[in-house]
Amino acid sequence: QQPVQSPQAVILREGEDAVINCSSSKALYSVHWYRQKHGEAPVFLMILLKGGEQKGHDKISASFNEKKQQSSLYLTASQLSYSGTYFCGTVLTGGGNKLTFGTGTQLKVEL
Amino acid sequence: DTEVTQTPKHLVMGMTNKKSLKCEQHMGHRAMYWYKQKAKKPPELMFVYSYEKLSINESVPSRFSPECPNSSLLNLHLHALQPEDSALYLCASSQGRVGTEAFFGQGTRLTVV
Numbered sequence: 001q002q003p004v005q006s007p008q009a010v011i012l013r014e015g016e017d018a019v020i021n022c023s024s025s026k027a028l029y030s031v032h033w034y035r036q037k038h039g040e041a042p043v044f045l046m047i048l049l050k051g052g053e054q055k056g057h058d059k060i061s062a063s064f065n066e067k068k069q070q071s072s073l074y075l076t077a078s079q080l081s082y083s084g085t086y087f088c089g090t091v092l093t094g095g096g097n098k099l100t101f102g103t104g105t106q107l108k109v110e111l
Numbered sequence: 112d113t114e115v116t117q118t119p120k121h122l123v124m125g126m127t128n129k130k131s132l133k134c135e136q137h138m139g140h141r142a143m144y145w146y147k148q149k150a151k152k153p154p155e156l157m158f159v160y161s162y163e164k165l166s167i168n169e170s171v172p173s174r175f176s177p178e179c180p181n182s183s184l185l186n187l188h189l190h191a192l193q194p195e196d197s198a199l200y201l202c203a204s205s206q207g208r209v210g211t212e213a214f215f216g217q218g219t220r221l222t223v224v
Contacts, residue, residue, distance in 0.1 A: 002153075029209060029210050030209075030210035032212060032213065034215075040217070041201060041215040041216060041217045041218055042154065042201070042215050043215075044212050044213070044214055044215075047210070047211070047212045049210055087153055087154075089213075091209060091210055095209075096159075096161070096166060096167065096209060097142045097144075097159050097161055097166065097167070097205065097207070097209060098156065098159065098167050099144070099156065099203075099205075099213055100156060101146075101153035101154050101155075101156075102153060103153060104152075104153050
């Protein structure tokens with residue numbers, strides 16, 4: 001029941017946009033997005049609760065399609081600091097506090 | 112303050128040793144988590160404590176023993192580990208209500224020799 005992310009890896013030039021997708025086969029209660037840089041802990045980006053909401057801050061936003069059990073993370077006007085591995089984390093409906101991480105997307109932003 | 116503190120940062124232990132990892136948070140969070148992360152892989156959930164009670168155990172081998180002495184502290188006791196247990200061990204905490212954000216500590220890099 002691990003969520004599947006796509007793409008697995010992406011390389012961007014600074015200023016370009018990217019979309020990272022997260023898909024679950026089971027009903028989701030919430031989707032959490034994290035960024036992890038090499039050798040560091042995952043850093044919380046945002047959380048989306050079921051209800052189909054969209055969230056965002058600065059140039060990073062996300063959406064949650066409850067009917068499709070999918071979430072997407074949108075990175076606009078990418079910066080070098082956006083480089084890292086992005087994980088979605090999902091909590092299933094009725095799953096308590098079980099936060100399961102997706103397969104991960106490696107993002108590299110170059111000059 | 113969204114700080115979760117883990118000690119030690121690095122640990123090398125032999126297969127016959129007993130050691131403990133420690134995690135502390137002072138955010139008033141009531142759910143605490145242990146994850147294991149191998150290189151280039153996502154964090155894998157090991158245990159979840161909710162309101163100081165073990166609520167989730169992901170079929171982790173008994174050589175890993177969690178303990179939650181109070182709402183701010185979480186320990187992971189290690190005994191008779193194998194080299195394949197070498198990994199980054201991450202602690203996280205959240206408010207305790209389902210679907211609230213979890214914040215991670217910097218992790219303990221464990222090497223079993």
